[in-house]
Amino acid sequence: MDSHVVMILLGLLNALHLGSGGSMQAMEGRYSKPTCVNIPRQLSLCQDIGYSKMRMPNLLDHETFREVQTQSLTWMPLVGTSCHEDVKLFLCSLFTPVCLDRPIYPCRSFCEEVKRSCEPVMAQYCFPWPDMLRCDNYPEDNNLCITAQMGNTNYTNNTAAVSNTGKERLMDVYTQCRTDAPASLILEYFCNAEFVIRVKIDKVRDSSDGKKYIANPKKRKIYKKGSLKKRDLNKLTFFATEGSFCNCNIITKSTDFYLVMGKKTKSNKLIMTFAHTWVTTKEFRYATRRFKKTDCNKL
Known part of the structure; x- marks a missing residue:
């Protein structure tokens, strides 16, 4: 200035x-x-x-x-x-x-x-x-x-x-897919997300709407449900964004868990606003333990 x-x-x-x-x-x-x-x-x-x-x-x-x-x-x-x-x-x-x-x-x-x-x-x-x-x-x-x-x-x-x-x-910074996000950022995304779920990914596919990530509905833990209905939880399909130019390369079909946050569109599509590999770092463990205790109005 x-x-x-x-x-x-x-x-x-x-x-x-x-x-x-x-x-x-x-x-x-x-x-x-x-x-x-x-x-x-x-x-x-x-x-x-x-x-x-x-x-x-x-x-x-x-x-x-x-x-x-x-x-x-x-x-x-x-x-x-x-x-x-x-x-x-x-x-x-x-x-x-x-x-x-x-x-x-x-x-x-x-x-x-x-x-x-x-x-x-x-x-x-x-x-x-x-x-x-x-x-x-x-x-x-x-x-x-x-x-x-x-x-x-x-x-x-x-x-x-x-x-x-x-x-x-830029891609390293401006992507919603992370492996080492600080606790403060994870909690901020948690507060802004409509739903927050721990999942395992069964399939990763290309589509006209960008990468599509299909999770195993039996291997999930819900931290925030939002407006998700039973049919959403029984058919967990996420999109990294509504544009084909974006994807989340850290997520693959594997035995690993991922923390996925997002929103539900008017057309019932689940958009992923944040994803993080499930790790045991001090920052990540602190953030996930604070999910139920965090007052989002004070963040």
Whole structure:
């Protein structure tokens, strides 16, 4: 973010900062009231953005730096695609909002512009535009919201310039299929999923809707049932996405269990929004044990 953007915001709100002195708590510290703190060096996404202090909790309701860092790392490769010239400005306005006496959100039109340019890139790598960035969360254009700084150019075509190495890196990050996800991410997907099931896969097939994964209904454990009916549970067929360009290469027909999360469409198709190999790592075991105890309203 350029320093002149910050100066504009400061001028709008008479440069009234939060807090007094901006001392930083430990990375594990939780902020329940608006506080002005230094942007940690660990937050790689939002370094060199024209200001050094941020508001906590941030505009995504993250109350600890660990939450901010974990979530922000996911977006680093997208910024590298230059899908939109101001994608970093948009993300940092939410992850590390400028420290003023009131929250300053991106304008709705700014969000819609970034989404229009970057959502197709994300879709290529099985990463949907998340609910936490829904554009109707943000205000209509006014003098107290952040607008795009580089005009209304559509940058989607820039994705063609991404190298093969860059695409592989994006696939590693922007896929819903994981083998080593942190507990915080697993619990976030758990809360956002309509159903959560542990299964064994009997068949993997190609279809016009993408890869199709057929599970053994007798070897399953339900953690969240959602709107699944008996017929759904007796015929467990998942799709990695509704597009043929996506698949989940970690899942194969085997004797291994997988954790599968997803949603049910109006046409009764089960869409897989997250899948993880069933492992015995500390993070994975902690997450699965927290399923029944997690208050999703507080995540």
